[in-house]
Amino acid sequence: MSEETEEIEELQADIAGLLLHLVYAPLVDDQHVRGVLPAPSAVAAVRVAVGDHGECTPDRLTAYEIPLRQGDELLTAHDVVGILRSAHTGTHIYPRSRVGSTMGITLLRVDPTTFEAAPFTPDDWSFTLMKCLAYPSTEERPAVRLRGFLFMEQGPLRLYLDSEDVSGVIAADVRPGGALTALLAALPSLLGEEWRTSDGVDDPHCRYLVDLTGW
Template sequence: MSEDDHEIENLQREVATLLLDYVYAPLLEDQHVRGVLPAPSGAPAVRVALGDKNECAPSRLTAYEIPLGAGDELCTSHDVVALLRAVHTGTHIYPSGRVTSVMGMDLYLVDPAHVKEAPFTTDDWSFTLLRCLAGRHTEERPEAGLRGFLFREAGLLRLYMDSDEVPGVIAADVRPGGALTALLAALPSLLGEEWRTSDVVDDPHCRYLVDLTGW
C-alpha cells in the first residue's frame, strides 16, 4: 500500500471520528449525520449520509461523496464538515453525471471547486478541543485532565483542569480555534504559569483562573 493510500485511510478515520459529534447534535438546522462511509474501491473520498435525527429509511436520507484530495492537497476533516454544511444549505444544481444512488439513498458527487465552504463554528472547535481532552483519560492518569467545562460569552470556553504540577482544580479560559494541537501540547505547563493566573471571585468551582484567550 502506498503512502498516499495510508494518508487517505487515516483521513477517513479522522472524518468518521469528528462526525460522531453530529449523530446527536445537528450538523445544521435539523439535519444529523446518519452514516459515514469510506468510498468504495479505495477511492480517495468519503460519503456522508444526512437526515433527521433517528432516521434510518434510505429514501429519507441524502448522501454526499466528498473527495479528500491527493498528496500535498489533502483536505482536513474540518474541511469535510464545512463542505457538508455548504452543499446541504440552499439550492445547488448538479449535472446529471454527478447525481446517482447508493443503497437506496440519493448520492450527490460534490465538486469542492464549485462550493464555497461554510465556516467551522466556535462550537465545532470547542467540541474538537473537548473531545481531545476527554480522550486523554486512559488507564494512566494524564498529565493534565479535564474535570469540567462551561461555554462563556464572546465565544470563550472555560476548561476545568487538574494537573500533576498544581493541586486542586484550575480553570483556563480559551478561545477555541485552529491551533488546537499546540494548545493541547502546552496546556499542562500553562496551568502553572503564575503570571497568567488571577483569582475568580464569581466561580467557586476552581482555585484560580488562567487566561489563555490570547495564547
C-alpha cells in the same frame, strides 16, 4: 500499502470521529449526520449521509461524496465539515453525471471547488478540544479503527472498521446497548471469524460484513 492510501484511510477515520457529535447535534437546521461511509477503495473520498434526527430509511437520506484530495493537497477533516454544510444548505444543481445512489440512498458527488466552505462553529471547536482531552492520541494504532458508520433500518448500527490483522474495510452490524465493553474488547478477533461473515454485496464500502447483532 502505499503512503497515499494510508493517508486517505487515516483521514477517513479522522472524519468519522469528528462527525460523531453531529449525529446528535444538528449539522444544519434540523438535519443530522446519519452515516459516514469510507468510499470504495478506488475512490479517494468520504460519503456522508444526512437526514432528519433518528432517520434510517434510505430514501429519506441524502449522501454527499466529498473528494479528499484537492490538487496535490489533502483536505482536513474540518474542511470536509465546512464543505458538507455548504453542500447541504440552499439549492444546488447537480449534473446527471454527479447524481447516483448507494444502498438505496441518493448519492450526490460534490465538486469542492464550486462551494465556499462554511466556517467551523464554536461548538465544533469545543467538541474537538474536549474530544482531544478525553481521548488523547497515542503513537500506537488502536487494535480496531473506526472508518465510518451508518444507522440502518430496523435498529442495527453498521460500523466500518479496519485492523492490522484483517486487510481492508470490514463492516460489523451491532445493536447498541448491552455489554458494549465486552464487545469492544472482542471486536479484533470477531472481525476475522469467517463463520460470522457474509459478502457485503449490497454495500460497496466494505470487503465483507460481520453480523454481531446477536453477540
